[in-house]
Amino acid sequence: MKASPLSTIALGVVMTVSAALPALAQADFTGVWIPRYHEDYPERIPGPDLGDYQGLPLNSAARQYADSWHPDRITLPEEQCRVHVSPYIYRGPVRLGIWQERDPMTRELVALRHRISTYDQDRTIYLDGRAHPSPYAPHTWMGFSTGTWEGEKLTVTTTHLKKGWHRRNGVPMSDQATLTEHFIRNGDVLTRISIVNDAAYLTEPLVKSEDFVLQREDIGTRAWMFNCKSVVEVDRPEGVVPQFQLGENPFLDDYRKRFQIPAVGIRGGAETLYPEFARKAGASAPASAPRPAAASTAAASPSAGDTVEILKVQGDVYLLTGGGSNTVVQVGSQGVLIVDTQVAALADKVLAAIRTLSDQPIHYIINTQADADHTGGNAQLAKLGPTRPGRVPLADSVGGNNTATTSVIAHENVLNRMSGRVEGEAAKPEGAWPTDTFFGESTEVFFNGEGVQVVHQPAAHTDGDSIVFFRRSDVIVAGDVFLTTGYPVIDHARGGSVNGVIAALNHIIKLAIPTHNQEGGTMIVPGHGRLCDEMDVVEYRNMVTIVRDRIQHLIEKGLTLEQVKAAGPTADFDPRYGAATGAWTPAMFIEAIYRDLSPARGKS
Amino acid sequence: MIGRRGGRIALIAMTAAIAMPGVPPAAGQQPAAPPPPGRATDTRASRVETAPIKGRQGAPVDLTGYWVSVVTEDWQWRMVMPLKGDYSSVPLNDAGRRVADTWDPSKENACDQYGVGGVMRIPGRLHITWEDDQTLKIETDAGQQTRRLRFDPAARPSATRTLQGFSKAEWKGVAGEGPCGFDGIGPCTPPAGPPPRPKWLPLKVVTTQVRPGWLRRNGVPYSEHAVITESFMRYEAGDQPWFTVMTIVDDPAYLTQPFITSTNFKREPDGSKWNPTSCRAGT
Numbered sequence: 001m002k003a004s005p006l007s008t009i010a011l012g013v014v015m016t017v018s019a020a021l022p023a024l025a026q027a028d029f030t031g032v033w034i035p036r037y038h039e040d041y042p043e044r045i046p047g048p049d050l051g052d053y054q055g056l057p058l059n060s061a062a063r064q065y066a067d068s069w070h071p072d073r074i075t076l077p078e079e080q081c082r083v084h085v086s087p088y089i090y091r092g093p094v095r096l097g098i099w100q101e102r103d104p105m106t107r108e109l110v111a112l113r114h115r116i117s118t119y120d121q122d123r124t125i126y127l128d129g130r131a132h133p134s135p136y137a138p139h140t141w142m143g144f145s146t147g148t149w150e151g152e153k154l155t156v157t158t159t160h161l162k163k164g165w166h167r168r169n170g171v172p173m174s175d176q177a178t179l180t181e182h183f184i185r186n187g188d189v190l191t192r193i194s195i196v197n198d199a200a201y202l203t204e205p206l207v208k209s210e211d212f213v214l215q216r217e218d219i220g221t222r223a224w225m226f227n228c229k230s231v232v233e234v235d236r237p238e239g240v241v242p243q244f245q246l247g248e249n250p251f252l253d254d255y256r257k258r259f260q261i262p263a264v265g266i267r268g269g270a271e272t273l274y275p276e277f278a279r280k281a282g283a284s285a286p287a288s289a290p291r292p293a294a295a296s297t298a299a300a301s302p303s304a305g306d307t308v309e310i311l312k313v314q315g316d317v318y319l320l321t322g323g324g325s326n327t328v329v330q331v332g333s334q335g336v337l338i339v340d341t342q343v344a345a346l347a348d349k350v351l352a353a354i355r356t357l358s359d360q361p362i363h364y365i366i367n368t369q370a371d372a373d374h375t376g377g378n379a380q381l382a383k384l385g386p387t388r389p390g391r392v393p394l395a396d397s398v399g400g401n402n403t404a405t406t407s408v409i410a411h412e413n414v415l416n417r418m419s420g421r422v423e424g425e426a427a428k429p430e431g432a433w434p435t436d437t438f439f440g441e442s443t444e445v446f447f448n449g450e451g452v453q454v455v456h457q458p459a460a461h462t463d464g465d466s467i468v469f470f471r472r473s474d475v476i477v478a479g480d481v482f483l484t485t486g487y488p489v490i491d492h493a494r495g496g497s498v499n500g501v502i503a504a505l506n507h508i509i510k511l512a513i514p515t516h517n518q519e520g521g522t523m524i525v526p527g528h529g530r531l532c533d534e535m536d537v538v539e540y541r542n543m544v545t546i547v548r549d550r551i552q553h554l555i556e557k558g559l560t561l562e563q564v565k566a567a568g569p570t571a572d573f574d575p576r577y578g579a580a581t582g583a584w585t586p587a588m589f590i591e592a593i594y595r596d597l598s599p600a601r602g603k604s
Numbered sequence: 605m606i607g608r609r610g611g612r613i614a615l616i617a618m619t620a621a622i623a624m625p626g627v628p629p630a631a632g633q634q635p636a637a638p639p640p641p642g643r644a645t646d647t648r649a650s651r652v653e654t655a656p657i658k659g660r661q662g663a664p665v666d667l668t669g670y671w672v673s674v675v676t677e678d679w680q681w682r683m684v685m686p687l688k689g690d691y692s693s694v695p696l697n698d699a700g701r702r703v704a705d706t707w708d709p710s711k712e713n714a715c716d717q718y719g720v721g722g723v724m725r726i727p728g729r730l731h732i733t734w735e736d737d738q739t740l741k742i743e744t745d746a747g748q749q750t751r752r753l754r755f756d757p758a759a760r761p762s763a764t765r766t767l768q769g770f771s772k773a774e775w776k777g778v779a780g781e782g783p784c785g786f787d788g789i790g791p792c793t794p795p796a797g798p799p800p801r802p803k804w805l806p807l808k809v810v811t812t813q814v815r816p817g818w819l820r821r822n823g824v825p826y827s828e829h830a831v832i833t834e835s836f837m838r839y840e841a842g843d844q845p846w847f848t849v850m851t852i853v854d855d856p857a858y859l860t861q862p863f864i865t866s867t868n869f870k871r872e873p874d875g876s877k878w879n880p881t882s883c884r885a886g887t
Contacts, residue, residue: 152806
């Protein structure tokens with residue numbers, strides 16, 4: 001029997017449609033979703049009161065941080081456009097748009113995209129099986145997310161989060177936190193279940209859930225906009241960070257009294273989340289909890305070891321990690337410029353990494369300070385300048401370097417210490433010494449098409465610190481005035497001071513410009529740890545300033561060093577920055593600041 | 605002008621489209637009445653239904669065992685007795701507020717708070733077991749309530765309204781609503797044969813025939829007209845089993861819109877912390 005033209009065409013239509021069918025087991029989340037605030041309304045819409053930590057499995061470090069947090073903090077220009085991180089932002093007033101991102105050639109589903117109206121956030125959840133980035137990669141408000149399907153449940157794992165809130169009345173979430181989410185659709189209701197692990201501030205995972213309803217009416221374009229431009233709202237001296245001094249927040253009890261909530265309940269804690277607590281809810285308990293016992297999540301670079309990893313920062317600038325400290329490399333047609341050279345033992349590996357980026361001579365080495373973990377590779381790498389074997393010495397200067405050898409740039413105090421001219425300092429091998437020193441405020445070179453500023457930061461970590469600013473690439477190398485791995489080391493013996501560190505951090509903040517809502521833009525490489533942007537420096541500046549101001553306050557009250565230590569001025573930051581043992585403990589940090597600020601320096 | 609052949613192709617394409625679930629009705633067909641505001645139904649939901657899955661034999665996840673509520677949300681209304689008149693977050697209408705304002709604090713332990721519309725929000729423990737192949741039983745230690753989730757399609761409610769009402773259950777997701785056609789856009793056709801059974805599904809429960817009860821312990825009411833729709837969603841948090849139950853209380857008598865909450869439970873290794881406490885009936 002011969003098929004009719006009609007049936008042939010119909011079959012063709014059906015076959016074409018069928019061939020395009022993907023697996024049907026996955027739920028469709030695309031659309032616009034509006035949250036329901038039928039739970040935790042006071043927190044989610046008007047906003048939580050100070051001292052309200054109910055329902056959170058906090059440790060006492062988190063409580064101390066939140067007790068001390070002052071609402072005036074959000075008037076600081078650099079805090080005004082602070083975005084709620086992805087674990088928290090869905091609890092607020094948001095419009096959530098979800099759509100698919102597909103490979104333009106294969107049409108395979110690559111990711112789900114979330115448009116979150118609050119703070120103008122676009123979040124990507126990759127579904128293509130890619131790995132999470134290096135531990136040294138920058139952290140963002142939304143983090144880096146990958147998803148997998150289990151039947152109709154989409155499970156999303158997020159890492160690389162910035163520091164944020166577990167609750168926006170000052171309850172901190174650390175930048176070490178990770179997020180797991182389950183997205184499940186039930187008809188017109190989308191449920192998001194979130195599980196936050198944060199060893200710095202939580203004693204057990206924080207599990208919450210929110211519900212969204214599918215929106216069918218057009219809500220207009222403007223409803224998706226949330227432009228934030230920071231301005232100076234309050235005229236303050238540079239670097240002021242508002243806080244309540246320890247034990248002096250007068251508002252902590254207001255909410256509890258208004259709603260007649262037991263003191264121990266309002267302070268949160270895992271023990272208050274279970275039914276046993278409801279039975280003894282009438283019991284009174286001290287409003288202040290004991291000092292934190294949280295384990296530190298800090299004190300080491302993400303994977304400090306003997307390997308060197310390369311990350312592109314931006315422009316012509318790369319980050320080489322390994323051995324605990326950071327090296328930065330700028331490469332271009334004129335050659336190679338290095339900032340800091342790590343320990344001597346890693347020099348071969350650092351060089352091998354550089355050679356994957358460029359085979360050009362190393363014209364410049366810049367040292368941000370004199371420590372061996374920043375200058376250890378100088379001697380070996382400085383041999384690879386324009387006159388290295390097989391290359392003809394340059395006839396003309398390159399970027400001002402007409403020495404026909406590698407120019408090693410540093411503040412003169414670095415040379416003084418490395419050459420043993422300062423009493424008590426052992427001289428390093430001469431081949432490692434700076435060859436091109438400066439005194440005063442700064443020096444500069446123009447190399448590979450961009451201006452590079454080397455700016456002295458007086459009396460900070462030591463007396464020889466510099467930051468290095470790549471002006472076209474928009475990258476600042478901070479040296480050891482900024483670390484993501486621990487408290488700043490204040491080396492009194494080498495001319496360091498806490499106020500110098502804070503001044504250096506404020507200088508970096510002034511130079512850096514974020515792209516949008518306090519994220520991206522100028523990138524900052526710390527002396528140790530992961531790649532950062534301005535907001536990460538702001539968090540660090542806030543921490544050092546708060547601790548400094550607390551110790552100053554306690555000194556003014558007449559406390560001895562031991563009494564100051566016992567008051568726990570770093571207790572809320574120790575889980576993130578403090579290492580109980582090792583070369584630089586919280587007690588040593590406190591003592592350095594105490595001696596620095598004492599009227600008679602050195603007196604305890 | 606459309607040629608004869610072109611017109612024929614268009615006709616065939618339209619015919620094929622009409623046969624495909626989820627495609628809007630052609631001209632001349634009576635469209636469904638629009639859903640009321642806030643209670644819309646997604647047209648995509650009717651594309652392809654998953655095959656009915658039987659009770660215990662078909663269970664795609666295991667909900668049995670002892671579970672404890674972990675109160676990280678609405679703490680001040682769940683863990684301590686809320687103040688009279690505090691119905692913050694609940695979309696009560698005027699009638700609902702009037703009823704809530706009559707609450708007497710001496711009724712603190714009334715059984716009304718343990719009705720199906722509120723019992724899952726009470727801090728406590730659940731013991732979930734299969735009573736038979738078609739009945740999942742949920743017992744609570746707080747208030748000592750028993751809920752029966754019936755998978756038997758033939759099960760019918762009795763005429764008497766009860767605190768826990770009559771609950772129909774099925775393992776049912778939205779499979780088939782998922783992306784269809786080209787890039788998830790346009791009509792789609794189910795594959796030949798029965799649709800594949802997803803590895804994971806929520807448990808859907810719809811409860812009717814309820815006696816009036818409370819959404820909160822301070823007498824925030826729902827009426828006998830309430831329909832309670834729940835979705836039990838099982839997952840892991842770290843290495844521990846959890847489930848979240850999303851609850852929609854739809855009560856035109858006392859609510860201005862469906863009241864939606866989601867409540868989280870963690871599995872416990874055994875019943876050693878089971879602590880039955882009774883409630884006071886007859887309020």
